[in-house]
Every structure is written in structure tokens, then in C-alpha cells.
Amino acid sequence: MPRxxxxxxxxxxxxxxxxxxxxxxxxxxxARVVIRLGGEVIVDTDDVVRVLETSHPPVYYLPIAAFAEGALVPTNGGSFCEFKGGARYFDVRGGDAAAQRAAWNYPDPSPGFDLLADRVAVYARPMDACEVDGELVEPQPGGFYGGWITSTVAGPFKGVPGSMGW
Structure with missing residues (x-):
């Protein structure tokens, strides 16, 4: 694939x-976002924020308070985004299923990203289903990025083999 x-x-x-x-x-x-894990709805909300970045499908951030009780369990470790700041991670639980480090948020986001405070994003791949306005999303390619692909976005999307330099 070209650079x-x-x-x-x-x-x-x-x-x-x-x-x-x-x-x-x-x-x-x-938009309305619904996420299912372990056969249960762990969040169903229309309080939705998205982050748009060149070459990435949108990343959806949902209010932590909208998640079912016990669905988000803080876990060790973190990461840093040059734009959004320091992130912390959560294990996600629903029914009898658990997905390790499958969600993250920016508890003290950088200036300009204040809308992300008290919100969390979820990797689609380990969930049973993630929907935006009733449409099942496809996870962003690769294992690092957390974008959600729907019929409303055109790529190609960062994360495919050969896209590291994009």
C-alpha cells in the first residue's frame, strides 16, 4: 500500500x-449508541461525543454514568495521546463475559478536549455488538486503534497493514 x-x-x-x-x-x-457484552446491554445512550482524526474512523465517547453498574472496572496502566492527554483503562464486563483493557478515558483531558471528561470509549472488537443508530459497527483494523466503522464513513482506514506511516 502506498505511503x-x-x-x-x-x-x-x-x-x-x-x-x-x-x-x-x-x-x-x-446518535444513539448501544453496546452489548455477555448477552447484556451494558450501555444505551444518546449522549454521544465523537473524535475525528485524519485517516481514522470516528471514536465514540459515552458518559461513564450511562454504563450499567459494574460494567467498567478500572485496571492498571495507562497511555498518553499527544492531543488528548493521559488515558486510563477499564476492563469491561457484561453477563458472564469480561474484556480486559477494552475501554479507556481521559480523566483530565488536554485543553480543547474538555468534552471527553467523564466519558469512555470502547474497543468494538471484544464486544458482542456495538451499534450506532441501529447499525452494527466494524472495528477499526489492527489491534491498537479504537475507531468504529459504519456505512457513513469512507476510508481507507489507518490500522491496515502498511498504514503505520500514514
Whole structure:
């Protein structure tokens, strides 16, 4: 794959991830997000914020308070984003299932990312299902990034083999 990929054609009603900014933008969106794990709904909310960054599908952040009791369990370790600041991680539990380090948040986000305070993002891959407005999402390729792919975004998406330099 080329170092700088050619954006996929954009269909009506779609956004190209290649039109997203860097540094990323945070925005409140009118959407309903439902996540299921272990056969249970662990969150169902329309209080949704998304982060848009060049070459990445949107990352959805949901209020910690909207999650079912016991669904988010703080775990050890953290990471740092040059834009959003220091992140902490959570194990995610639902029914009899548990996904280690499958969610994260920025408890004290960097200036400009204040909307992320008290919100959490979840990796789609280890969940039973993640939905945006009733559409099942596809996880962003690779194991590092947490974007959610829906029919409303066009790629190609960072995370595929050969995309490290994008």
C-alpha cells in the first residue's frame, strides 16, 4: 500500500476520514449508541461525543454514568495521546463475559478536549455488538486503534497493514 493512500470514493451521506483534521476534532453528535457484552446491554445512550482524526474512523465517547453498574472496572496502566492527554483503562464486563483493557478515558483531558471528561470509549472488537443508530459497527483494523466503522464513513482506514506511516 502506498505511503499516502488514495481516499476511497465518497458516496452520498458519507464522510471521508481523509477530510478529518489533525489535530483531531471533538464534537457532540445526534446518535444513539448501544453496546452489548455477555448477552447484556451494558450501555444505551444518546449522549454521544465523537473524535475525528485524519485517516481514522470516528471514536465514540459515552458518559461513564450511562454504563450499567459494574460494567467498567478500572485496571492498571495507562497511555498518553499527544492531543488528548493521559488515558486510563477499564476492563469491561457484561453477563458472564469480561474484556480486559477494552475501554479507556481521559480523566483530565488536554485543553480543547474538555468534552471527553467523564466519558469512555470502547474497543468494538471484544464486544458482542456495538451499534450506532441501529447499525452494527466494524472495528477499526489492527489491534491498537479504537475507531468504529459504519456505512457513513469512507476510508481507507489507518490500522491496515502498511498504514503505520500514514
Amino acid at each position: 499516502h493512500p488514495v481516499p476511497d470514493p465518497v458516496a452520498p451521506g458519507q464522510e471521508s476520514v481523509w477530510d478529518y483534521p489533525r489535530p483531531p476534532r471533538v464534537e457532540q453528535v445526534d
